Amino acid sequence: MPHPVSPEVSTPEQEDGGLPDASENEEGQQGDEVASAGEDQMDIESPPMPVVVKEEVRLDDMFDDDDDDDDDDEYGEFPESSVPEIKPEGAQDAPIVTAPSARYSDPEIMYAFYQRLFPFRYLFQWLNHSPSPTNDFGHREFAFTLQNDAYLRYQAFPTADLLRKEILRLNPSRFEIGPVYNTNPRDRKTLRKASHFRPVAKELVFDIDLTDYDEIRTCCDKANICRKCWTFVTMAIKVVDAALRDDFGFQHILWVYSGRRGAHAWVCDKRAREMDDPKRKAIAGYLEVVKGGAQSGKKVNVKRPLHPHLSRSLDILKDHFQSDILEVQDPWRDPTRSDRLLHLLPDRALNDSLRKKWDSSPLRPSTSKWADIDALAKAGASRSLDAKALLEAKQDVVLEYTYPRLDVEVSKKLIHLLKSPFVVHPGTGRVCVPIDPRRLEEFDPLSVPTVTELLGEIDQWGAVGTNGEVAAGDAGGGGEESKAGVARRVQDYEKTRLKPFVDYFKGFVVGLMRDEKGGVGVDGRKIKREKTEEEEDNGGEDRMEF
Amino acid sequence: MFRQEIPRIDSKRRANFDPKRRQFAPEAHTLVEYPHRLNLYDSPPTSEITLEQFEQWAIDRLRILAELETCSFRNKTQTETITHLEPLLRKYLPLSSNSSSSSARPAERQKDHYSHFILRLAFSRTEDLRRRFAKLETSLFRMRFMQDDSRERASFVESLNLEWEAVGEEERAVLAKELIAAGGGYREDARWFKVEWERVPELVESRRVFLKGGKAYVPVREQLSLVVAEFSSQLERGLELTSRALPRLDEDDRLTPILNHLSTHFSTPAFASSTSSDALASSAISAATIPAIAQHFPLCMKHLQTTLATTHHLKHFGRLQYTLFLKGIGLSLDDAIQFWRQSFSSITDDRFNKDYRYNVRHAYGDVGGDANRRGRGYSPFSCQKILIEHHPNTGDAHGCPYRHFSVDNLTSLLQATGVTDRDVLKEVREDVGKSRYHIACNKVFEHTHKAEIKRAKDEEGWGAAELDTIVHPNTYFKRSYLLKNFGQAKAEEGPGDAMEIEGGN
Numbered sequence A: 001m002p003h004p005v006s007p008e009v010s011t012p013e014q015e016d017g018g019l020p021d022a023s024e025n026e027e028g029q030q031g032d033e034v035a036s037a038g039e040d041q042m043d044i045e046s047p048p049m050p051v052v053v054k055e056e057v058r059l060d061d062m063f064d065d066d067d068d069d070d071d072d073d074e075y076g077e078f079p080e081s082s083v084p085e086i087k088p089e090g091a092q093d094a095p096i097v098t099a100p101s102a103r104y105s106d107p108e109i110m111y112a113f114y115q116r117l118f119p120f121r122y123l124f125q126w127l128n129h130s131p132s133p134t135n136d137f138g139h140r141e142f143a144f145t146l147q148n149d150a151y152l153r154y155q156a157f158p159t160a161d162l163l164r165k166e167i168l169r170l171n172p173s174r175f176e177i178g179p180v181y182n183t184n185p186r187d188r189k190t191l192r193k194a195s196h197f198r199p200v201a202k203e204l205v206f207d208i209d210l211t212d213y214d215e216i217r218t219c220c221d222k223a224n225i226c227r228k229c230w231t232f233v234t235m236a237i238k239v240v241d242a243a244l245r246d247d248f249g250f251q252h253i254l255w256v257y258s259g260r261r262g263a264h265a266w267v268c269d270k271r272a273r274e275m276d277d278p279k280r281k282a283i284a285g286y287l288e289v290v291k292g293g294a295q296s297g298k299k300v301n302v303k304r305p306l307h308p309h310l311s312r313s314l315d316i317l318k319d320h321f322q323s324d325i326l327e328v329q330d331p332w333r334d335p336t337r338s339d340r341l342l343h344l345l346p347d348r349a350l351n352d353s354l355r356k357k358w359d360s361s362p363l364r365p366s367t368s369k370w371a372d373i374d375a376l377a378k379a380g381a382s383r384s385l386d387a388k389a390l391l392e393a394k395q396d397v398v399l400e401y402t403y404p405r406l407d408v409e410v411s412k413k414l415i416h417l418l419k420s421p422f423v424v425h426p427g428t429g430r431v432c433v434p435i436d437p438r439r440l441e442e443f444d445p446l447s448v449p450t451v452t453e454l455l456g457e458i459d460q461w462g463a464v465g466t467n468g469e470v471a472a473g474d475a476g477g478g479g480e481e482s483k484a485g486v487a488r489r490v491q492d493y494e495k496t497r498l499k500p501f502v503d504y505f506k507g508f509v510v511g512l513m514r515d516e517k518g519g520v521g522v523d524g525r526k527i528k529r530e531k532t533e534e535e536e537d538n539g540g541e542d543r544m545e546f
Numbered sequence B: 001m002f003r004q005e006i007p008r009i010d011s012k013r014r015a016n017f018d019p020k021r022r023q024f025a026p027e028a029h030t031l032v033e034y035p036h037r038l039n040l041y042d043s044p045p046t047s048e049i050t051l052e053q054f055e056q057w058a059i060d061r062l063r064i065l066a067e068l069e070t071c072s073f074r075n076k077t078q079t080e081t082i083t084h085l086e087p088l089l090r091k092y093l094p095l096s097s098n099s100s101s102s103s104a105r106p107a108e109r110q111k112d113h114y115s116h117f118i119l120r121l122a123f124s125r126t127e128d129l130r131r132r133f134a135k136l137e138t139s140l141f142r143m144r145f146m147q148d149d150s151r152e153r154a155s156f157v158e159s160l161n162l163e164w165e166a167v168g169e170e171e172r173a174v175l176a177k178e179l180i181a182a183g184g185g186y187r188e189d190a191r192w193f194k195v196e197w198e199r200v201p202e203l204v205e206s207r208r209v210f211l212k213g214g215k216a217y218v219p220v221r222e223q224l225s226l227v228v229a230e231f232s233s234q235l236e237r238g239l240e241l242t243s244r245a246l247p248r249l250d251e252d253d254r255l256t257p258i259l260n261h262l263s264t265h266f267s268t269p270a271f272a273s274s275t276s277s278d279a280l281a282s283s284a285i286s287a288a289t290i291p292a293i294a295q296h297f298p299l300c301m302k303h304l305q306t307t308l309a310t311t312h313h314l315k316h317f318g319r320l321q322y323t324l325f326l327k328g329i330g331l332s333l334d335d336a337i338q339f340w341r342q343s344f345s346s347i348t349d350d351r352f353n354k355d356y357r358y359n360v361r362h363a364y365g366d367v368g369g370d371a372n373r374r375g376r377g378y379s380p381f382s383c384q385k386i387l388i389e390h391h392p393n394t395g396d397a398h399g400c401p402y403r404h405f406s407v408d409n410l411t412s413l414l415q416a417t418g419v420t421d422r423d424v425l426k427e428v429r430e431d432v433g434k435s436r437y438h439i440a441c442n443k444v445f446e447h448t449h450k451a452e453i454k455r456a457k458d459e460e461g462w463g464a465a466e467l468d469t470i471v472h473p474n475t476y477f478k479r480s481y482l483l484k485n486f487g488q489a490k491a492e493e494g495p496g497d498a499m500e501i502e503g504g505n
């Protein structure tokens, strides 16, 4: 799976087409090809279409949409799947199909969403790290996917307002965020040499996608998810979050629901943003434990004694294994699947007795099968049993079924783009809302509001007549009025279920800006200062202490 | 050995490599002392060397770096790489330890020091070159560090004065369990350093250190990583500085062409060229035997030979590429004229004499201006030249099939020449897809000479120096020929310096 999101930077060496370039360039080079394949039509400065396209949406188009969602891997969004996932609506066997709905791709809906709900101000502050515009924001690449699927890269905006205006004008179906460049991405072609245009900073990002769990989840597959398999994401967030905080000392980690079947992490600490690719690769490698494709045998091969990161992860995961894997997923009930378990165990004689036992009671649940291992081992099923090897193999099994499966390629490159928080997933209509890691267990992807529901809630709020306010602009847009006015004007987002998510994001951004401004002590403790305007705005509430 | 590709400069003129006037040290001082075999290259050279040394030292070092890069392209392990490089290092860039009694020691260290800085100049121009150079120099340093005598290594490390915070007794006791677990259970560790994790990314990536709050706890035995990290970060900083100082160097019209030449040829590991020793002074090579010995030709030349044999004609660049190759393998001028006359069987003698004979003679330096005669015509084309120059058009048969053929046509051509192994063909396709044309060609060579290479290693003691990566069609021929005719051809290897100096073009 390529992650081809490099800009069209090429060196003279590459152009004259001589012998190979350095190996570390390969990926970028391949990426260039893919990216530039569509460059002519994609990289255009002016919009190729009117703001709003009136088009009849047919059923076929909906599925096209769904397809495109996967295709966009090739342009830069992170793979939400490598498999096209066309599933007829109402397929009987799927527990909950997050099927596309024609209404989500309706340009007018998107327009209303951007105009009334999208938190541009906080998005700006999040990327800008300060209330007044800097190059952190101004040189940041945005990439828009328009309603006609044209893809505009290298967009950049000096202020939140200009970003908002352009988004309202182009009305993209979604957009992505790339790195901060050393110069304004719009000016890249005026540089004397293409190689002078280079990325200098970006959040360290992670991508967790449930399709990477297809071989171990039994409840759903492909694009479909349910609460049962969402626990894989929950486990992954716990493990990665702990490592990033405890081991690497990062503090500003934003987890975001990807809108369908996974989650993204944005590590926003300055130290993380400034890492070069080898350092990103080092973290990705540190966190990568489950390796190998569907056909490779044992996927977890870790040395003993376990590295502290791994013993901590096991501690986090073992309860989940008992309940969410053995009981809920029941991965080895099916006799063909229990062979997979035996394959991972080291002792032949023990395996023979296990197989015999399980053959005589087919469909024995996984919990019992797992318990059988120790029971038969104790009963002396194998004379040559190596108890330590068995224990380690069992630990490996736990890791194979619970440890985060990250798409590490995504994390390795500064230059990759990732879907922005709060955009609408075109396939599900759900908003990519932040996930509060302190309330991780409460997060339910299936009750994340969809764009149509949210717009309905605004209408409803007005209809009920709770208040007589005029609808305000985008979320966070009215911060100043709120201080001036006697009765604080209610923002549109506050009328909807988006409110807790925007509030959480606001708090996150405040914490980030505070550290950015005040600096962080060597020991990681924040340096005390006076409250900023934003904190006042936020009611002085310190939301960001994790 | 590679001199023919370097612009000739009067070696009597001195290259003033005094950095005072250029870009480096604030003040001149006398000959640098080299107390250690290893060098972090933190102080630039200060004494004068000749232009000839300037070129030759740089080329010798480049040779090593290029081989290192090839090893990494070919995913060789550390051990394989060391085995491969060792004889080459002995030949081009030897570096004796303090304990050795070699009288060449100071000179070796000076060459190592100077060549490093010359290449810094050549490769600081673009970010890409800087990155590759830093990567390869770091590999070289790592290799040498690992092989260094342990006592000398310790004294070298001590001399670096790196600021590593020692982990105190108390903290060590508190973290004992984690420290040992992170160290793979190794209980002998007694001392740890605490550094920002970014300084040891490779230890972090492979989970070989304990991490806490952004600090990596590095056992003393992992010193290698720390020193290597230090080496590479110093080098990167140094290259950055050099690149800023470069414009001032352009004043020196003697150094600039050399530096340009070095850096352009670093865009490929193939800076080497055919040399005199690639010609076999063998009676086996004559107009009549060409079709038979074509089995030893690389794919590009086989294709030219086949095309010539079937169409009785080759277009201009095809003739040029092939003529020079044949000259390089030792075909005499008379034989060459005879060969082309016979091959162009559908034209008259008159036409041949009028249109083609002169070109062959010109290529051999038999006619043409003084320069051409003195230079004995053109040099046979290197892979680099064939890959880059004169992109073939419709009807042309020259170029490099790995680069200029479609994958399907390349596969058919390989199959037609007897390469049918599916794995090899698959690897070739992959290499070609990644623009590693010379790697693909070398793989085919190794595959088609598997048995012979093994015998040469076992019986004749061939090592890396004899089996380094082929980057010239004439080397391909010579090696193939030698391998298949063991015992006969080797002794005949003669001086025949037919193309020592690159002529016109």
Ligand SMILES: [Zn+2]
Residues within 6 Å of the ligand: A217, A219, A220, A224, A225, A226, A227, A228, A229, A230
């Ligand atoms: Zn499910």
